[in-house]
Amino acid sequence: MNGKLKDKIALITGGGSGIGRSTALLFAREGAKVVIADITTDAGQETVKRIVDAGGEAVFVETDMANPDDIENMVKATVDKYEGLDVLFNGAGIPMFAKAADVDVEEFDRVININLRGVFLGCKHAIPVMQQRGGGTIVSIASTAGITPNQYVSVYAAAKAGVMQLTKSIAIEYGADNIRINCICPGFIETPMTSLIIPEDTAARDYSHLWPLPSIGRPEDIAQAALYLACDDSSFVTGTALVVDGGWMVGTQMPISKSG
């Protein structure tokens, strides 16, 4: 299969749903052999099936990103299957909406372990494999919450800000090894994660007071950004946080009288 990731081996965490699935399908269309790592077996297998049905190559590895042994195993399973690893996409993540005083220690640890420690350990185990191959790319999913958070997302926002800083520091450490490490800060993207808080009534989906572009983001918008950062199109880009948010982080719109 031809494409921007022709013959590359890509490991995608959270590939069973939303942004991860969309990224997996795009990477496979662009010629990558894809390993889907997800805690939800049925969903991960479904992504594999869609890739294979479309003529691509993919396998599933059941992985809990809260479990350090699973993370080491997903990298090992990728190398055992395809004899290498070129692209790591850190997409697995969980939301959390609660006021700070209502968060218990177990919830705090779970969000940090999956959304931050999991990304760190994915990098830790992928980097030596990429060093041996002479290079590679890592794309992690942070969030606009890591830049400008809302209420009720303190722990989630802290984890995502952590992903942004991990990305920068690790990018400095491994640039000389030809390993590029970047992250994406999605804004509000329509996925199963956000479906609970998106109004069902499309007429009620007016986000025009928040960002300039007239829609909610799609998983495909993030997948395209991930492809750019994963492939040679971004060969001089490392340590960046690419914001894909319809312009949300630019600032809110203030009513101003033109005549004033």
Ligand SMILES: NC(=O)c1ccc[n+]([C@@H]2O[C@H](COP(=O)([O-])OP(=O)(O)OC[C@H]3O[C@@H](n4cnc5c(N)ncnc54)[C@H](O)[C@@H]3O)[C@@H](O)[C@H]2O)c1
């Ligand atoms: N949807 C948004 O608006 C938005 C915005 C900013 C950032 N993000 C981030 O994008 C990423 C993907 O989110 P999404 O919206 O596609 O959500 P989603 O719920 O559709 O997909 C998340 C995937 O991660 C998997 N997962 C969850 N916990 C896991 C674990 N412990 N181990 C392995 N896999 C696990 C789920 O099974 C699922 O397949 C997350 O990191 C999320 O924080 C999403």
